[in-house]
Amino acid sequence: MSSAVIFIEKSAPATITDFHDVLSNDLISVKEKWSFEFKTFRLTVKNLPPDSSRLMHSISFSNHGNKTVTIKNKSAVVTSTNTGDIPTSLILNGCSSRFCESFDHLLTSKLSNLWTQRQSIKGDFGSTYQTAELTIRATNVFSYGGFKGLLLELECEGDVQDQDFEQRVVKIRKYLKDIGIEDYKICCESMDPLCKNFTCDLAFQYVKVLEL
Amino acid sequence: MVLQLCLTSAIDDDSYELCTSTLCNLSGNPPVLFSNFTAMFKPNSSFDIEQTNSKNQLIEQNRLKLCRGVPLDALENDSEKRDYRMLKKFADDDLKGFDLQILQKMLHGSIDVDDMEVDEEKPSEQSWILSISDIPAAGSNRKVSSQAIIESTILSTGGSSPSVIAFLSELGYTLDYQLLTVGVKFNMKHNVYLELSKIWRVEGGEAQQLTKGGFLVKAFVNVAKSTDIKSINHGTNALLHLQKELSGYIDLTIPDRKSMDSRLENLNDI
Numbered sequence: 001m002s003s004a005v006i007f008i009e010k011s012a013p014a015t016i017t018d019f020h021d022v023l024s025n026d027l028i029s030v031k032e033k034w035s036f037e038f039k040t041f042r043l044t045v046k047n048l049p050p051d052s053s054r055l056m057h058s059i060s061f062s063n064h065g066n067k068t069v070t071i072k073n074k075s076a077v078v079t080s081t082n083t084g085d086i087p088t089s090l091i092l093n094g095c096s097s098r099f100c101e102s103f104d105h106l107l108t109s110k111l112s113n114l115w116t117q118r119q120s121i122k123g124d125f126g127s128t129y130q131t132a133e134l135t136i137r138a139t140n141v142f143s144y145g146g147f148k149g150l151l152l153e154l155e156c157e158g159d160v161q162d163q164d165f166e167q168r169v170v171k172i173r174k175y176l177k178d179i180g181i182e183d184y185k186i187c188c189e190s191m192d193p194l195c196k197n198f199t200c201d202l203a204f205q206y207v208k209v210l211e212l
Numbered sequence: 213m214v215l216q217l218c219l220t221s222a223i224d225d226d227s228y229e230l231c232t233s234t235l236c237n238l239s240g241n242p243p244v245l246f247s248n249f250t251a252m253f254k255p256n257s258s259f260d261i262e263q264t265n266s267k268n269q270l271i272e273q274n275r276l277k278l279c280r281g282v283p284l285d286a287l288e289n290d291s292e293k294r295d296y297r298m299l300k301k302f303a304d305d306d307l308k309g310f311d312l313q314i315l316q317k318m319l320h321g322s323i324d325v326d327d328m329e330v331d332e333e334k335p336s337e338q339s340w341i342l343s344i345s346d347i348p349a350a351g352s353n354r355k356v357s358s359q360a361i362i363e364s365t366i367l368s369t370g371g372s373s374p375s376v377i378a379f380l381s382e383l384g385y386t387l388d389y390q391l392l393t394v395g396v397k398f399n400m401k402h403n404v405y406l407e408l409s410k411i412w413r414v415e416g417g418e419a420q421q422l423t424k425g426g427f428l429v430k431a432f433v434n435v436a437k438s439t440d441i442k443s444i445n446h447g448t449n450a451l452l453h454l455q456k457e458l459s460g461y462i463d464l465t466i467p468d469r470k471s472m473d474s475r476l477e478n479l480n481d482i
Binding site: 075191 | 366
């Protein structure tokens with residue numbers, strides 16, 4: 001599986017409709033609605049070395065099995081609030097009580113002397129477009145009620161050569177050019193090329209395009 | 213936030229066999245063998261950490277508990293012998309051939325590149341349970357210990373420093389101490405679980421048994437919400453019923469709440 005994330009800050013709330021129109025010839029179907037939430041946390045410790053990073057990001061997806069990815073520097077963890085996701089073995093041997101909460105909740109309650117939440121960016125009720133080549137998720141992004149831009153998540157299931165995927169992304173970029181959008185951030189990198197983890201890499205791409 | 217109601221006791225090594233068969237009869241279920249690895253983390257001591265958050269609420273520094281199962285075949289190769297009787301061989305520090313390296317591999321990830329095929333691992337082999345517990349509620353008229361625990365599930369880790377210990381160090385936490393638990397668990401009536409366990413402290417490639425000469429006995433009920441009074445009363449009564457049933461044989465009592473306090477400076481203010 002490969003993915004790429006595009007964030008178009010210089011757009012209007014109606015740009016998503018233009019994008020739908022330009023895509024319409026390739027469209028096989030319009031699928032489920034989706035949403036995500038992106039939060040930034042800041043480490044409040046005072047005596048950190050000046051060059052070390054203080055920011056940590058967490059991204060919760062409504063798709064991708066309702067998972068949350070939390071990324072700081074080069075490390076990421078995937079967490080879930082879904083009781084069904086807890087491996088049965090961990091419940092049977094008493095590690096888990098079967099009642100789990102979100103990692104964000106742990107951060108904002110028990111670790112709030114270490115970490116403070118700085119910003120929250122949300123994309124609600126986005127559209128999912130299926131083409132022959134890609135699954136494209138598009139949503140308008142808001143921060144505290146204010147419009148921030150348009151976000152596109154491109155995803156390709158199954159084993160696809162990196163080159164093929166790149167070409168499919170190029171095609172989408174051409175479409176964006178057709179509707180007059182040339183200034184945007186795009187990321188298709190993975191956290192570690194040698195050790196790919198789809199969910200972590202996708203979250204990493206969100207961080208790269210949404211980070212101020 | 214889960215509320216764990218519990219009562220504890222201890223038995224000696226010689227009573228183990230009779231005790232398991234008694235509990236087996238009482239519960240109507242065979243004992244389930246389990247083994248866990250627990251790593252406790254504390255806030256990085258080189259950090260200058262505020263005691264209050266941005267809303268000026270006092271937040272006490274608490275240890276983080278990271279927990280995961282240990283494959284039972286690593287403890288006992290012979291599947292025929294892998295039942296509750298297996299515990300009898302662990303009378304002292306010696307773990308009878310168990311490779312402590314397995315625990316370090318879990319925490320730090322494998323250094324061997326050939327082992328890094330994450331896809332082939334089962335989900336349970338990548339998952340961890342992360343939790344923080346409050347000090348059990350105070351009060352002299354309590355009949356059982358009740359402790360609030362907040363728990364989160366880590367499904368997998370990623371990135372170019374993919375180990376769970378690397379992430380926790382980014383989070384501001386460092387390893388404090390490590391425990392290995394091997395025990396049996398009974399599913400008693402009314403959602404009460406009863407565990408008999410042996411615990412080792414693992415440090416620098418060596419293990420020291422903390423339960424030498426005996427077993428820790430813990431009977432507990434987990435209540436999903438700390439506001440669910442009905443379930444709490446129900447759980448309390450179930451535990452008290454078990455306490456009465458076992459009285460004279462295993463005396464289940466309320467554990468010392470200080471010993472269950474995971475705060476960093478827990479000795480200063482009680």
